[in-house]
Amino acid sequence: MQQLAHLLHLIEQKYNYSLDKNPTWATHVPYLTNLQHDLQKVEELITANNSAHLEDMLWSIMRDFYNSIYTLQKEGYIDSVHNVMERALDTYEERLSWIKEWTDRETTKWIQKERLFQEQVLKNK
DSSP states (O other): OHHHHHHHHHHHHHHHHHHHHOGGGGSSHHHHHHHHHHHHHHHHHHHTTOHHHHHHHHHHHHHHHHHHHHHHHHTTSSSOHHHHHHHHHHHHHHHHHHHHTTOOHHHHHHHHHHHHHHHHHHHHO
16 A cells, blocks of 8 residues: 555656646546557557566556546546545445355446435535
């Protein structure tokens, strides 16, 4: 977890630097574009059995993923990076417990979507 906290600190520094030097990199758009491109490259690198380049590409994906979350927060699209992390942990723990119990995947998704819908309704009131 210390590594993730350090990564988020570096992302914050990069965001502030981008605001001063190149504000187009202080938005979510370039990161989401890079993510789409890099995800396609992963399969090629797996097929090529090129672990060094694959690890580098996975790092690039992780960096752009966290940068996009951070910039979405700064742009006001999400409340916080922390909320995304909490939601990820809660959802994954819930899905894992349902997998252990062999709960139907569609039922699981429906329950989670319903909860998200209710959360959005409450937020919009």
